[in-house]
Amino acid sequence: MLGTRSKHIQYATIATPMNPLKLDCGKELTEVRLAYETFGTLNPVKDNCILITHALTGDSHVGTHADEEELKGWWHDFLGPDLIFDTNKYFIICSNILGGCMGSTGPTSINKETNRRYGTEFPLVSIRDMVNAQKRLVDSLNISCLHAVCGGSLGGMQVMQWAISYPDMVRAAIPIATTPRLSPQGIAFNEVGRRAIINDPAWNRGNYSTDSFPSQGLALARMIAHITYLSDESMRNKFGRMLRNTDEYQYSFAPEFEVESYLNYQGNKFIKRFDANSYLYITKAVDYFDLEKTYGSLTKAFSETNAKFLVMGFSTDWLYPIYQSKTIVSALQKAGKDVSYCEIDTKFGHDAFLLEYEKMAPFLINFLQNI
Amino acid sequence: MLGTRSKHIQYATIATPMNPLKLDCGKELTEVRLAYETFGTLNPVKDNCILITHALTGDSHVGTHADEEELKGWWHDFLGPDLIFDTNKYFIICSNILGGCMGSTGPTSINKETNRRYGTEFPLVSIRDMVNAQKRLVDSLNISCLHAVCGGSLGGMQVMQWAISYPDMVRAAIPIATTPRLSPQGIAFNEVGRRAIINDPAWNRGNYSTDSFPSQGLALARMIAHITYLSDESMRNKFGRMLRNTDEYQYSFAPEFEVESYLNYQGNKFIKRFDANSYLYITKAVDYFDLEKTYGSLTKAFSETNAKFLVMGFSTDWLYPIYQSKTIVSALQKAGKDVSYCEIDTKFGHDAFLLEYEKMAPFLINFLQNI
Structure with missing residues (x-):
């Protein structure tokens, strides 16, 4: 567990x-x-x-x-x-x-x-x-x-x-x-979350160990889902377009907006407590x-x-x-x-x-x- | 090109x-x-x-x-x-x-x-x-x-x-x-699309060839974005909860709802015409x-x-x-x-x-x- x-x-x-x-x-x-x-x-x-x-x-x-x-x-x-x-x-x-x-x-x-x-x-x-x-x-x-x-x-x-x-x-x-x-929109969001997991080579058709699991895919699935749990308005209130630790754009692909950091943080937190295959099974039950x-x-x-x-x-x-x-x-x-x-x-x-x-x-x- | x-x-x-x-x-x-x-x-x-x-x-x-x-x-x-x-x-x-x-x-x-x-x-x-x-x-x-x-x-x-x-x-x-x-919601959707590409091992920090490129990641980025281009209502009208070729659930993780097939089709079509790094650069320009x-x-x-x-x-x-x-x-x-x-x-x-x-x-x- x-x-x-x-x-x-x-x-x-x-x-x-x-x-x-x-x-x-x-x-x-x-x-x-x-x-x-x-x-x-x-x-x-x-x-x-x-x-x-x-x-x-x-x-x-x-x-x-x-x-x-x-x-x-x-x-x-x-x-x-x-x-x-x-x-x-x-x-x-x-x-x-x-x-x-x-x-x-x-x-x-x-x-x-x-x-x-x-x-x-x-x-x-x-x-x-x-x-x-x-x-x-x-x-x-x-x-x-x-x-x-x-x-x-x-x-x-x-x-x-x-x-x-x-x-x-x-x-x-x-x-x-x-x-x-x-709704089909809900199914669509579940499907892209599942694809994120299944695309991760560490998923290995569901055969992975607790040491080597599809952490990147699972984190991404969580990030996608997390957007759907918030509202446009709550995201504007909570993050706006704030940057982390700076007022200047970094001109790189590292997360720099607060909202990006938050999502990445949520994704990384999630993989410590959740299993990738369970995520597939439960989202599928919801779709059905x-x-x-x-x-x-x-x-x-x-x-x-x-x-x-x-x-x-x-x-x-x-x-x-x-x-x-x-x-x-x-x-x-x-x-x-x-x-x-x-x-x-x-x-x-x-x-x-x-x-x-x-x-x-x-x-x-x-x-x-x-x- | x-x-x-x-x-x-x-x-x-x-x-x-x-x-x-x-x-x-x-x-x-x-x-x-x-x-x-x-x-x-x-x-x-x-x-x-x-x-x-x-x-x-x-x-x-x-x-x-x-x-x-x-x-x-x-x-x-x-x-x-x-x-x-x-x-x-x-x-x-x-x-x-x-x-x-x-x-x-x-x-x-x-x-x-x-x-x-x-x-x-x-x-x-x-x-x-x-x-x-x-x-x-x-x-x-x-x-x-x-x-x-x-x-x-x-x-x-x-x-x-x-x-x-x-x-x-x-x-x-x-x-x-x-x-x-x-909006931060828009940045968030761009960020998960970029993560999908960057997570793909074939992305290889942006160094890939035309033969071996991050096709799965790019397709997933497109699938995510495509959801945001449609409305809940248009998805209900276009796909509803229709299944492909059958009335029965397949009890597998393969795409079976029409909306899943459509998104996968759009993702696979997209990778034939678009470059993964360009996707990163252009979404970042939009965020900025x-x-x-x-x-x-x-x-x-x-x-x-x-x-x-x-x-x-x-x-x-x-x-x-x-x-x-x-x-x-x-x-x-x-x-x-x-x-x-x-x-x-x-x-x-x-x-x-x-x-x-x-x-x-x-x-x-x-x-x-x-x-």
């Missing part, structure tokens, strides 16, 4: 040779474990559980544990006593997705049939496969009903899939900054997610859901634009479901769902209280 | 050891030629010339010559008898930019000091350097006054620079789909273009211009968004200049300036007639 990880990570074996996990691609996995973390306390009747689903490069470490203050969770500000995900009230679960590289089974795992890392022999997984794996994790904790499932971006895709696949387990669903099917294709129409997709929905979109998010959030809302309305819609005015683009605590909190707190 | 080229290309030597071209970077070039093409006929008083400036990967072949119908110009639809750039009326010049790879001096040229291709020993050139080179070309044709200078994107930057640097030569200036300074930085303020930049301006922007262009066109207009107004603004409603994003003939024609024809 990559990077410094929390000591609070737990592992659940959710598939075995006797109980394999069947995948949408037609293959099955006979050994699957999920890494997960919990926050707060499960109440005696086990009905205060919120499942949080993470985004593309997230992990189980959604919040910060009291004895590990230096290891901030990716939704650190959102989770804790009296915060949105109030650990005095709720029992929070977050698991690393199937296909990930943060403790759950994925292409970095050892294939017991070959005693080598799977690499690209790992089967392609779908969002539904990820959700089916999580379902087994929740079952293993003897929790039969989730107070809510909540997540942003790829996490929001999982939220919708949860409400559709397990309608009797999900009381409330909160898909944030997400889409019922990725298409509730209309899978269920015939979006309204049909939601027809059997029982959850109360809160859909949240962000004004400057151009990767998962608000018209996509509105498509979810319309389909739920057409299916006669209980749905609220919240559009947050923000400068921060897609990343807003990680940043806009003050604007999101009133809606989320109120919604979670009134389920 | 790359690709199949028009037999109508002419060459002008615009710098020699006796008359070097001084560059913004402080260096000078002692051997410079520009490749150019002309269309229509120069009138006896030599006042019917329109200089068209090309975009990032364009060239001198803006129109189609009557005896070369198969070699369509990049503004084929715009240039010819009774079209916007009416060859019955106007004498059109278009030259490949300094630093380019379509016949003008650039990193693919032979450095006479070493008898090798310049590669990255070529000095960094600015938009102003490109314009200064074009000025010498126009001088060499004994033309002292341009009826208009017109171009889109990087071409629009050249247009503004022309009006600023040579106020007495430019009667009218038509900057289209452009900006007085590239900043009229505010160079002249103190945008209003100051335009203060000495004598041209009549028509600024044109496109509603769905998110690479050079219309607020940037409006910034140009405001500065010109503040400087007390004659400026018209035309905002074209379109689905086609940045590429609209190459496509929206019907919508652009009335404004351009009328403007060109009334200079």
